[in-house]
Amino acid sequence: MTTLSYSPRHGLIRAVLRLHRVPLWVWTMMVIAGASGLVWLHQLGQEPALYGESCGATGLLQCATELRYGSTELRSAQLVAWLPCGIAACAGAALIGRELEHGTAALAWSQSVSPARWLAAKLAVPAVALLGGTAALTLMFRWVWVSGPDGGVNRWNSEYFHAAGSVGPVYVLLGLALGALAALLTRRTLPATGLALTGMALAYTLGDQARSSLWPASEVRGPWGPALNQVDQLEAGMITKSGEHVSGLACGDQAVPGDLAACLSNHGAVDFYAKVHPTSHYWPIQLVETGVVLTLATAVVAAAFWVLRRSLP
Amino acid sequence: MRYGRRRDPVLRDCSFRLPAGRICALIGPNGAGKSTLLALAAGMLRPTQGTVRALGASPAESRSRIGYAAQTRPLYPQLTVAATLRLGAELNPGRWDQEVAERVAFGTDLDPSARIRTLSGGQRTRVALALALGKRAELLLLDEPMADLDPVARHQLMGALLAVAVEHGTSVVMSSHVLAELEGACDHLLLLGRGQIRLAGDSEDVLTAHARLTGASPDFAPHTVVESGTTGRGHTALVRPQGPVDATTWLVEQPSMEELILAHLRNPGAPALFTGSASPAPSQEAAA
Numbered sequence: 001m002t003t004l005s006y007s008p009r010h011g012l013i014r015a016v017l018r019l020h021r022v023p024l025w026v027w028t029m030m031v032i033a034g035a036s037g038l039v040w041l042h043q044l045g046q047e048p049a050l051y052g053e054s055c056g057a058t059g060l061l062q063c064a065t066e067l068r069y070g071s072t073e074l075r076s077a078q079l080v081a082w083l084p085c086g087i088a089a090c091a092g093a094a095l096i097g098r099e100l101e102h103g104t105a106a107l108a109w110s111q112s113v114s115p116a117r118w119l120a121a122k123l124a125v126p127a128v129a130l131l132g133g134t135a136a137l138t139l140m141f142r143w144v145w146v147s148g149p150d151g152g153v154n155r156w157n158s159e160y161f162h163a164a165g166s167v168g169p170v171y172v173l174l175g176l177a178l179g180a181l182a183a184l185l186t187r188r189t190l191p192a193t194g195l196a197l198t199g200m201a202l203a204y205t206l207g208d209q210a211r212s213s214l215w216p217a218s219e220v221r222g223p224w225g226p227a228l229n230q231v232d233q234l235e236a237g238m239i240t241k242s243g244e245h246v247s248g249l250a251c252g253d254q255a256v257p258g259d260l261a262a263c264l265s266n267h268g269a270v271d272f273y274a275k276v277h278p279t280s281h282y283w284p285i286q287l288v289e290t291g292v293v294l295t296l297a298t299a300v301v302a303a304a305f306w307v308l309r310r311s312l313p
Numbered sequence: 314m315r316y317g318r319r320r321d322p323v324l325r326d327c328s329f330r331l332p333a334g335r336i337c338a339l340i341g342p343n344g345a346g347k348s349t350l351l352a353l354a355a356g357m358l359r360p361t362q363g364t365v366r367a368l369g370a371s372p373a374e375s376r377s378r379i380g381y382a383a384q385t386r387p388l389y390p391q392l393t394v395a396a397t398l399r400l401g402a403e404l405n406p407g408r409w410d411q412e413v414a415e416r417v418a419f420g421t422d423l424d425p426s427a428r429i430r431t432l433s434g435g436q437r438t439r440v441a442l443a444l445a446l447g448k449r450a451e452l453l454l455l456d457e458p459m460a461d462l463d464p465v466a467r468h469q470l471m472g473a474l475l476a477v478a479v480e481h482g483t484s485v486v487m488s489s490h491v492l493a494e495l496e497g498a499c500d501h502l503l504l505l506g507r508g509q510i511r512l513a514g515d516s517e518d519v520l521t522a523h524a525r526l527t528g529a530s531p532d533f534a535p536h537t538v539v540e541s542g543t544t545g546r547g548h549t550a551l552v553r554p555q556g557p558v559d560a561t562t563w564l565v566e567q568p569s570m571e572e573l574i575l576a577h578l579r580n581p582g583a584p585a586l587f588t589g590s591a592s593p594a595p596s597q598e599a600a601a
Binding site: 011012014015018019022103104106107108109110111112113114310311312313 | 355356357358365372373379380381382383388392396400401402403404405406444448
């Protein structure tokens, strides 16, 4: 009689790793491809500086390179921001939904593995892989973006906020959790994938909407200056004589452009104001949103375990 | 047990005990609730009402001591046979018997490096049974274990199963809608019809508790009639004798197990019979 001895915890993890070898390889290849692309983008970003002349003067070649870099950078930001979240939602839905649909989950449950441990392992392995890959891509994108030419990109743009900050990786965890919950609710792969992607899109949109309210905004006075192009603009308007802030008042429609004093008096106002998040709010908001999304992901995972326990002893 | 809120329950008022160390045939027509009952006992489903106890504990607590082969034979199609057995070894640390598993899975001609998706139905059954048997469980719950096996494999696997059961004193429950598949191997009977237990007990006891009476009178009192009808020789009935049978009035015959089961399935109104230790009283729990 041969008795093979394996440590119980590692046995399950090893089994999950082996079962999902192909998706794990595909993900690794995607991360490597993404990282290579970002290294190439970094090279592209260093080129304009080599021409020596600035884009505004005679450096046409530099302008072209900068433009090319700028559009590629935006596309990379979109890929880094959106693709891992989508992949995570699909992975959660497919890896768990497929097992429930084909009944193979029962194989693990009948082999001394409790359903809760099974779900924990099925979530932990992809979570580590997705988190690691996305964190690496996010760090690399940040490196490329910071070291590349300044194309006047606002750091608060949704794609850049996701692709270059700590919120990116946690949205990936949320996607995985949503996929798992959808799979446990529908017990089928395709509906679960649809549901998870919808939930992810909803979370993403809500995050974009709510982001500005996560930290108290600062108020700046005076006319609009170029410095304000780099901040998160929430609200702009004028302050009336009575001290009331009226949002939306602007000088776009006045007869003589540039005469701000006349514009102010026409509106019965004394000064301009803008509610903004300056650059100093960037990391606080990143961290608060990271915390909120992480809490949400934990709640979704808890819900997934609850759904599993409801139907199983 | 009920699937979905609006559906009729699959199992209702289904209470019985199964003594340890028995090899039990779980017989019933299609849709009687055999698979549901086994899945409940294996901890794959949570009962909507009532309790299930297996090996003296809840099925979830006994999970590592129960071997279960579902009717659908869930296996990972991308794994090879050898990798599937390795999965069993990894998920059952300290309990796995590789030798038994290999004997059951490979039989005579199964290639260990074959992928599960290339196997035939019968070969998949062999691998599924290998996972259940390799676990060295104290209770084996096998759903239609012989359904898609050829006669040679059936004989061979039943032999391997009985050898394991005898060697380790394993309790076995095997379901089928055909008694002939299991007859000879089993010493205990559970007959399930429309979600309820119709017969439960030691096969011998169940058989001897019934008699076929043939005579001129249609009145079979005081015996409990399971099924009665008229034949060319007069009136005949399958009864459970209550007290001594008057052999001068009746022609008394011993019915076969097949007849007994058919009579009970045809007549759902007949009262259920629990012999000896199969009775659910006093705990009203299903225990195996």
